[in-house]
Amino acid sequence: MARSISRKVGGGMVCLTAALTLLMQPAAHADTQTWENVHKAGVLRCGAAIAAPYVMRDAASGQYSGYFVELCRDFAENVLKVKAQFVDTSWDNQVAGIQSGKWDMAMALNMTPERAKAVAFSVPATDYQISLLINAKNPKFSAAGSNLADFDKPGVTIAVISGTAADKAVSGAIKQATLMRLPGSDETRMALMSKRADILADANDTNHLFAMANSWVKEVTPVPALAKQGVSFALSRETPAEDLAQLDAYLTERRASGEIDKLVDQASAQIIAGQKAQ
The missing domain is CATH 3.40.190.10 (Periplasmic binding protein-like II)
Structure with missing residues (x-):
């Protein structure tokens, strides 16, 4: 009987040792x-x-x-x-x-x-945020820097695409300027070109393309940043x-x-x- 118990205990110890060994092994490469x-x-x-x-x-x-x-x-x-x-x-x-x-x-x-x-994310390769486009010769902004307060003034109209991140971000930040909500980017760009709007607020990458194609446009990255997020590689x-x-x-x-x-x-x-x- 003693031998039988000893064998069972010994066998159990072997199984326990094997199980612990498996648990301690590193995950598969x-x-x-x-x-x-x-x-x-x-x-x-x-x-x-x-x-x-x-x-x-x-x-x-x-x-x-x-x-x-x-x-x-x-x-x-x-x-x-x-x-x-x-x-x-x-x-x-x-x-x-x-x-x-x-x-x-x-x-x-x-x-x-x-x-x-x-x-998992890498560090950002670039940043997504809302930027502002203005006519570089607009006298309303002759002394403006990059502070959002320089553009948030009575008599200033900001065009945004209705329902977008830009609309949400600008709506929450602007206190004195007037928002002009339009259905798409063509409409907001036309509003800026025709001077019905003083500012076009949209994603910085989209605005950057328009600014590169139009020398009269000045691109402003406002401070504090609006809706800033890192754009990264994901793994x-x-x-x-x-x-x-x-x-x-x-x-x-x-x-x-x-x-x-x-x-x-x-x-x-x-x-x-x-x-x-x-």
């Missing part, structure tokens, strides 16, 4: 070693949802461009030493594609608390800290050197050239 897997595959897959000037695609050739595309390509080829592969998708599927492993990074996602529950939440740190260091350096600003201008110029050719 397939789920956690992001850049290691990329190196093995030889490609960095980037989910590509179209939104100029971040991500663009030529309908005839299928070639991708835009400044997030250029950053993805440069990081793949010059940092990771692999090829970049762009996977066509929609904005609705960007996060799901990361979670299911269809691509390694999603491009140009706004960093929001809700998305941060599902994916799996399982991405190791050291892998994410490598991407962060790359983006920080590119941004500090002014290279990202140059890429933004190149993408904007490409869009303007295409519009003129039509």
Whole structure:
């Protein structure tokens, strides 16, 4: 009887030891070693949802461009030493594609608390916020700087697209100026051009394109910032800290050197050239 009990206890100890050994083993690399897997595959897959000037695609050739595309390509080829592969998708599927492993990074996602529950974010490559467009010769703003109070005055009319983030942000910040809510960007631009509106408030990337194409327009980034969010690469939440740190260091350096600003201008110029050719 004693021998029987001893054997059972001994067998139980062996099973317990084996179970503890399994629990103490590191997680499988397939789920956690992001850049290691990329190196093995030889490609960095980037989910590509179209939104100029971040991500663009030529309908005839299928070639991708835009400044997030250029950053993805440069990081793949010059940092990771692999090829970049762009996977066509929609904005609705960007996060799901990361979670299911269809691509390694999603491009140009706004960093929001809700998305941060599902994916990891790099440092922002650029910032999204509301900017203001004015006629550079408008005497109402001859002494204006970048402070929002310089534009929030009686007798000033601000055009916004009704129901947008710009409408919400400006409505909450403006106390004295008059809001002109219009159905679309064509209407708001026409209001500024015809001087029915003194200011056009819209997303900074959209406004930047219009300012580049029209020399009479001055672009103002207001202080305090309106609806500011980082625009980043998104990766799996399982991405190791050291892998994410490598991407962060790359983006920080590119941004500090002014290279990202140059890429933004190149993408904007490409869009303007295409519009003129039509």
